[in-house]
Amino acid sequence: MRKKVTIKDVAKAVGVTPTTVSNVLNGTNRISDETRRRVLQAVEELQYTPNMSARALVKRRTYTIGLFIPASPRVLSDSYFAEALRGMTEVALQYGYVVSIIYSDGLSDSVRQRIDGLVLTELKNKDEYVQYFKRIRMPFVALGRGGDPTLRDYVISDTNRGIREAVNHVYRLGHRHLGYLLGPLCYEYVCERYRTFRRMHAELGLPLDRRLCATGENSREGGASAMRAIFARGVRPTAIFASTDIMALGAIEYLHEHGLRVPDDMSVVGFDDADFSKYVRPSITTVHHDIYRAGREAASMLIAKLDGREYKCPVILPVRFVPRESTSVISHVNQ
Amino acid sequence: MRKKVTIKDVAKAVGVTPTTVSNVLNGTNRISDETRRRVLQAVEELQYTPNMSARALVKRRTYTIGLFIPASPRVLSDSYFAEALRGMTEVALQYGYVVSIIYSDGLSDSVRQRIDGLVLTELKNKDEYVQYFKRIRMPFVALGRGGDPTLRDYVISDTNRGIREAVNHVYRLGHRHLGYLLGPLCYEYVCERYRTFRRMHAELGLPLDRRLCATGENSREGGASAMRAIFARGVRPTAIFASTDIMALGAIEYLHEHGLRVPDDMSVVGFDDADFSKYVRPSITTVHHDIYRAGREAASMLIAKLDGREYKCPVILPVRFVPRESTSVISHVNQ
DNA sequence: CATCAAAATGAAATCGTCTTCAACAACTCG
DNA sequence: CGAGTTGTTGAAGACGATTTCATTTTGATG
Secondary structure, three states: OOOOOOHHHHHHHHOOOHHHHHHHHHOOOOOOHHHHHHHHHHHHHHOOOOOHHHHHHHHOOOOEEEEEEEOOOOHHHOHHHHHHHHHHHHHHHHOOOEEEEEEEOOOOHHHHOOOOEEEEOOOEOOOHHHHHHHHOOOOEEEEOOOOOOOOOOEEEEOHHHHHHHHHHHHHHOOOOOEEEEEOOOOEHHHHHHHHHHHHHHHHHOOOOOHHHEEEOOOOHHHHHHHHHHHHHOOOOOOEEEEOOHHHHHHHHHHHHHOOOOOOOOOEEEOOEOOHHHHOOOOOOEEEEEOHHHHHHHHHHHHHHHHOOOOOOOOEEEOEEEEOOOOOOOOOHHHO | OOOOOOHHHHHHHHOOOHHHHHHHHHOOOOOOHHHHHHHHHHHHHHOOOOOHHHHHHHHOOOOEEEEEEEOOOOHHHOHHHHHHHHHHHHHHHHOOOEEEEEEEOOOOHHHHOOOOEEEEOOOEOOOHHHHHHHHOOOOEEEEOOOOOOOOOOEEEEOHHHHHHHHHHHHHHOOOOOEEEEEOOOOEHHHHHHHHHHHHHHHHHOOOOOHHHEEEOOOOHHHHHHHHHHHHHOOOOOOEEEEOOHHHHHHHHHHHHHOOOOOOOOOEEEOOEOOHHHHOOOOOOEEEEEOHHHHHHHHHHHHHHHHOOOOOOOOEEEOEEEEOOOOOOOOOHHHO
């Protein structure tokens, strides 16, 4: 392994000082075109790459951004994070940044000083982490809103549009009694999606029957138990929406176990377009959003912020309604 | 934001030099118990945490390890990586390391100098990356074997045991004509699993019919097309194994589309215990392995290597055979 | 041609830690 | 008591960049 080439080596090769080399590389001071050319050439020939540790030390920057994931068991397994991470990583690389996973319930001092900024996920309505990072002055952008109206640095999906199309879809299929399976109400995205659902009822002049709505964990079991809760009230929607695909799946399983067929006896709509949604039978009608792209946008936004560049905030990403097998024309029996 | 406290501040508070503080913190030189105690106390009171950039500069270490994922579209979405990452991150944190994703087809100079070592994934039989990282002297450990018998720094699942149990299972169910859906043969794990499958035939005194084995991509489509290839030969196994759950899923779908029921007309066995394997109908009989734990082991091994500590290599993790709905007693019609 | 501004480059300090080696103190032992 | 250990601490110099400010060179202007 030949010795690492430093800025001094480049300087010596060109016959200038490290200052000059640094200047051409960072574009701070004015440097004559001739000198610049020779420096650049030497950099190329010697294959010089600045030592990030040294740079980090003097600039008080680490050129590392983090994906912050609140520590709760196994959430990271969700492909949501993997996709976001992939998007972030690609963008970060372009800007000379690197991304780390911060899988924790806060920021230890040692971790805090190792990153320049964070991308937040899993935001709650009144998000404690948003407040926390704001307080400790850690720069961040959010994948979702965090209940703080002063913040504009976030990336979200156009939930509104997605739910609108989904509701219209089942409405056109003849459904008039729509139910809703809510995830934990503390999450911003749960409320946001539900809000749009209610708004659509108003727009369509449909009465919203609260008895057709219930809450559960964001899991198969949660979907099943919310479904059960609704049945326990002695009511039955002809179509049901779920906060997420995983809850929709749980609901479908619950229905099957109780002798109801999907979509013949009840239509089901999810949200997220999870991996499994197209595998399962019936495949799940859902709203697709591009988490990979959201990750890219979030990283771009964060890095722009760190580097002091402008960036259009917030970013609202388009979604796509994906009709599949779990929704169909209402059957006459149920009308 | 109060000013960052440095080693000098601690030294001043105690009335010693930075050298002494550094020594007690790094345990290099012998320091009197009394001094040590006072230094530690000051560190505590001042909430001193060493500046990693400075340390990185002088130690020529970054205290960052990477999870290397060969760049091919969307693999990162697989929860395999998310799980491994979660395990790695937890362990890394304990040792003061941080983990970054290297989602790329090599190591640019700038990235190379930002990590101390790598965890390799998706190993091939004659893995080019293994050779590459060996050549550039980048420390690494592998999640899987890489076709290099000199390497012992790897973590694998006890494939042998898993396949053994799976084969025994279907054998006991009466199946004698077993087929195999292979993923791309370049991958080490594909070959390894298949190898055990063949060995089991020998042990059980079963003839292995090569016509019942076919190759396809590691995807639903790949599983389906491999299944189709076998049928095209005019043969039909009573039970079929797949390199992965996703291929098994594709095969099941293919069978359904062609009027064959699983498991009634054919039993199917996967490998991995993917998320969806228990969701789908029929749920897939498979072999579970703990990728989270593998990630933990890999990180421990790598960090031990970097810090010059001993670590038992290689690590072979236990697996668990998970019988589900996709396998059943052979039907008399098919015998 | 003298003067002054602008352009280009360099010298030296700095970032916060670790490390080498020297210095000093205390102790042991003949 | 002096010499050699052993234990404890400090001084100074990296590590490899950036940055501030000074200096030199060049060019323009009256």
